[in-house]
Amino acid sequence: MPSPVSVVCVGMAGSGKTTFMQRINSYLHEKKNVPYVVNLDPAVHSVPFESNIDIRDSINYKEVMKQYNLGPNGGILTSLNLFATKVDQIISLLEKRTSPNSENPSAKPIEHILVDTPGQIEVFVWSASGSILLETMATSFPTVIAYVIDTPRASSTSTFMSNMLYACSILYKTKLPMILVFNKTDVRDAEFAKEWMTDFDAFQQALRREEDSGAFGAEGGAGGFGAGSGYMGSLLNSMSLMLEEFYRHLSVVGVSSMTGDGVEEFFEAVETKRQEFERDYKPELERKKKEREEQTASQRELELGKLMKDMSVSGSSRQPPRKPAEEPETVSEAEDEEDEIIKRGLADGEDSDYEDYVGPHAGDDEGLSQRYQAALSGSQSAATDQDNSFTRNPYQRTVIMDVFRAYTYSTAAWLSLQSLPLITGPSMMVTMLLDETRPVSPMEIYFARCLGFSFLTIAVLTVMLTGSIPLTADIKESVTTEEDDPKAPYAVPTLMVTSIFHAACAFYAYTWYVTGGQGLFAVGVAGYSSIAAIGLWCMLFASSHGKISRRNGADKRTTGFPFKNSEAAKKHGKGL
Ligand SMILES: Nc1nc2c(ncn2[C@@H]2O[C@H](COP(=O)(O)OP(=O)(O)OP(=O)(O)O)[C@@H](O)[C@H]2O)c(=O)[nH]1
DSSP: OOOOEEEEEEEOTTSSHHHHHHHHHHHHHHTTOOOEEEEOOTTOSOOSSOOSEEHHHHOOHHHHHHHHTOOHHHHHHHHHHHHHTTHHHHHHHHHHHHSOOSSOTTSOOOOEEEEEOOSSHHHHHSSHHHHHHHHHHHHHSOEEEEEEEETGGGOSHHHHHHHHHHHHHHHHHHOSOEEEEEEOTTTSOTHHHHHHHHOHHHHHHHHHHHHHHTOTTSGGGOOOTTTTOHHHHHHHHHHHHHTHHHHTTOEEEEOOTTTOTTHHHHHHHHHHHHHHIIIIIHHHHHHHHHHHHHHHHHHHHHHHHHHHHHHHHTTOTTSOOOOGGGOOSSHHHHHHHHHHHHHHHHHTTTHHHHHHHHGGGTTOHHHHHHHHHHHHHHHHHHTTOGGGGGGGOHHHHHHHHHHHHHHHHHHHHHHHHHHHHHHHOHHHHHHHHOSSOOOOOHHHHHHHHHHHHHHHHHHHHHHHHTTSSOSSTTOOSOOOOOTTOTTOTTHHHHHHHHHHHHHHHHHHHHHHHHHHOOHHHHHHHHHHHHHHHHHHHHHHHTSTTOSBOTTTOOBGGGTTOSOOOHHHHHHHHTTO
């Protein structure tokens, strides 16, 4: 099955992009070929179609303007920049939504992703964030640019040429297949434009006609700025010749977003361009992607080498700091200098400092290098795997799981510690806790032992339910607190219940300590509250319901800072 094609609509303000998007969206719905719609225009007040991803849900354009003290264009640009930081999430969401539904294999897969862009075309096409969004999209899906042109306004040779130059610049900037959509054909037929693009003489004649009638430079031949300028005429002439080659790379369709005329033709052009993308653009994109990956890998090698060298000289703290005037100017200079420092350090016998500093692994460069390699390659592969983003930072996961295990073991140890005297010497324990001197009743002994056994049971259950000690030798990988980790589904509930238990016991022991003043209760307060604190930390950082996102480390209580998106909040409130 071919992968879904992404259609990015760009065009000058008022050319009819949004109306066109609405038309192609409803056309696809009619054909029972539901598209996935993305709105990247943060400034649009309302869109006449339902968007699956809307920039306005996460970014409040007016707040951005206010907070950063920007004008409308700066506001749009900054909003796009902020949104571009989420490009990984967007692409993985698109990939997930457009992949076949395993739960419902008969459901028709999504074949089109429609993207609406801001009316300020240059803000999108010429900004870094626009490039990032487009490039990332194109590496995942065949991507086609639909450049929407206001046909009635392009009916004079000069506005037509301006539009073509703009289209040409977009083509060279994005390097993606492009379809010219002459919109509003219900007002003015696009045949003239198609003719001008294929027949140089026809354009020449139109130019001459405009010059002769003194209507040069205005739509519909009404005269205008620069009318009759001979220089402009000859410039347009030569430009039309120059653009001939460019026209050959384009598909041209006339569409009326109002009546729906030409939409079918547009989708035929999309299919042609999709095939062109697969044939001509994809290999080039993949070549570039590979090149970038190789570059990143070699850069990493270089950094690793430098890191190893840094480690080699890290013990030489007695080296005088380098003067600013001695700063190396090139990478090779810097490397030569580092080699020099290493040699000097070793000659001075400073490798003993280094050994002290690095510890037992000193000299085990290969092993160390391998460990760094593993850490670095781990972070690289995770960038493409959004849904496993918890695995993005293996170091962070290890730390979290270590604390989690420390919690479960200390819970088990603390409870076992209390259970031991209760089981082995119940009479002694009861006597210690009695205010009066009297023989201990059998009932008291029974309950004291029962309490001891209960503590021991909770201790065993805690380590088992959290998977800290797996029940089967088949579990080779360590257990996580992931919701979808089948190895320990009760890990998080056990964490919560036991943490509440510790907190309640700590409070109870505290009240007894305050009223009775017995030192044993103070020990109870210290023990229970310390473990409860670790449990709380685990609930915040290790649990799936934590307030701190394990995905990106964001604190969900302050995500609205510095500006809260009240519109999105309202929508979520309504369950939209
Ligand atoms: N007659 C006619 N009018 C159209 C057509 N398409 C759009 N319009 C009108 O053109 C105007 C601009 O349309 P929009 O869809 O808002 O244009 P846009 O490019 O999204 O505008 P910005 O978001 O401001 O850049 C509206 O008044 C539309 O009704 C069409 O095919 N025929």
